[in-house]
Amino acid sequence: MAKLGMPNVIISFKEAGIAAIERSKRGIVFLVLEEEEAVITQLTTEPEEGEEVIQNPFVVYTTDDIPSGLSENNKDYITKCLLGYVTAPYRVKVYLQATGKSGADKWQDSLKAIAAERWDYLAIPGIEEEQLETVGTWIKTNRENKYKKVKAVLPGYVGDFEGIINFSNKTIKTATKEYTPSEYTARIAGLIAGTPMTISATYAPLSEVIDCDKYDLDENDEKVNNGEFFIWFDGTKYKMSRAVNSLTTTTEGKQEGYQTIKIVDIMDMIYDDVRTTAQDSYIGKYANTYDNKCLLITAILGYLKELENEGLLQKNYSTVELDTETIKNYQLQNGLYTKEELADMSDDEINQLDTKKKVFLKGKIKIIDAMEDIELPFDI
Template sequence: MAIGLPSIDITFKKLAATLIQRSARGIVSLILKDDTDTTYAIKEYKSQLQIDATKFTAASVQYIKDVLRMGAAKVIVAPVATSSVAVVGDALQRIGSRKYNWIGLAEGTEDEQTDLVAYVKEQEKLGKSIKAVVFNAIDPDCQHIVNFVNPTITTTDGAVTGDKFIPRLLGLLAGLPLTRSSTFYSFADVISVEEPADVEAAVEAGKFVLFNDEEVVRVARGVNSLTTLSPTVSEDFKKILIVESMDLIREDIKNTFKNEYMGKFKNKYDYQVLLITSINSYFAALAGEDVLDNTFDNKAFVDIEAQRAAWVAIGKTEAEDWDDQTVLNNTFRSNVYLGGNIKITDAMEDFTFNVELQ
């Protein structure tokens, strides 16, 4: 049976080797209010040259270009009739089960931003890693939602309201690799922005803010909208870079288990050890790429207490007194209870330099 395990090792090696590249080639779903052509559900573009301008208004064409020129690998365009009373719901039906990483509306109303927030939160509860950029949403408080708040942005082409800048941010966040954060990213064509009254307070409140830094406009801090912390949700979860890394790692492990392991091996400790060894090799490779901290003991393991609790829950109370090895040897039905402890590397964003003069 173990003859199949090398395929898992190979899969994890390939995933680790391409993680940086994959992280920089995210897919965006862009919701547009546009009924220029109602003969199709969605359009997918990987290049600005592919855009069929006859299918959209001039404004919509520019929004699509904004996503692609910022670095996204692909944009899934979901046009919804301007008369729609359920813009987000209609768009999601059109998008269906297609895979994407980021989603947002161009020119979305407050209610539509709220609908998108609700959808992403639902997906988060289901273990999905879809992320959204919304405009000035009311207290989204979610690690998968980026809440952009600048009221106006002035570019070399003129001034636009914040909601119309969402496609640019979707393209930026989908296009950045895990080797850097969006903090202090500068926009070459942006002349100035209308800032919140207190930029630092806005960032602390989970708002994504652009600010005027002398003659350059920059991202103040690459944060999502998370503000509520807990013993299992730390300050790190506020960083877009950390959440993006965490999502990609989780997806790699989940998909590899589903495609290479599920149903193919008996659920016994020996095979669980082989799976864990493969995952730990993947972690080691990510540490070599600076995605994980190579000075930290990044590792996966059997979640002994979860497995023990499963036995106790069905009435096998003697499991409470089993030593750890006995728990490991007594796998529970078809369930594989694994845990992990990793340290994702953040970007350099804060600097203190104290100089003492003698």
């Protein structure tokens, strides 16, 4: 007996031909913070007079939403995250973990607690070196096997993966405090989340930074090529390096574009939006007829045209259509038609054949990157 399982929406991206509705709000950061268990209990059951009971996790929109009972360090991490870049993050979600745990699996229970939540970037200001691989693997598993396109900012972790941002500074100083790389991941996650998708976080200034570890230009180039995202000093101000993630090993279908934070963000948005809309508005709600497949194509194309008009995709390039070759193979594999019968059919006739529960589509888009490399030779 064939195994049906749950209905699926499988969307994949290949740089040679990207295959891919209501636009979702992006820029949500999840912070996992350690706090004394007594404080967590008080905040979630019997807060101080004048404060409301909070949930765990809870949501912060502005500094006014930060519970006063939190430790000063945790208040600071949330405040730094809210600094953002062009804008503040759309929202910051916070999960409080009781202090006292250790080891490589220290954050596992917290990761399980936030797994079903909707968010874009994760930062854990208390994470230590022995826990990086566990968290990095969890991010990779979610992106590749659980249809959840989440990303994490991890300190000094060579993840070699588009879902991991390797924040590689060794020291960061502000006028009031010196931070470890782990502690400053909250600020970096907020900065990325506060970057509009029309631009990148490359050279985003950090006005609060007064010192950090410094390298010469060749070393900075090498760090970028190694998939590091870091603060550097240009002689006048402190700002971010080229906005790349930790992916350095490119493969067929996963080339240079996958190394760019901006492009991965746009791919993730399209993936989430099309998948969510298909689940909410199409799966189980329409007969799988040719006409209804065309309605789905029209909806996706309208969404992509919207992104073209916003400057995220190249204008007049996006396409979505029925995948004739895959439909043909489906007919052959399931014994519905012979090779000879299919050979006598036009593409339009093949596209109108019954595909049971399956809808086979293909498409292409071209994501617009930010202006980063400028060349201008002058003739004199």
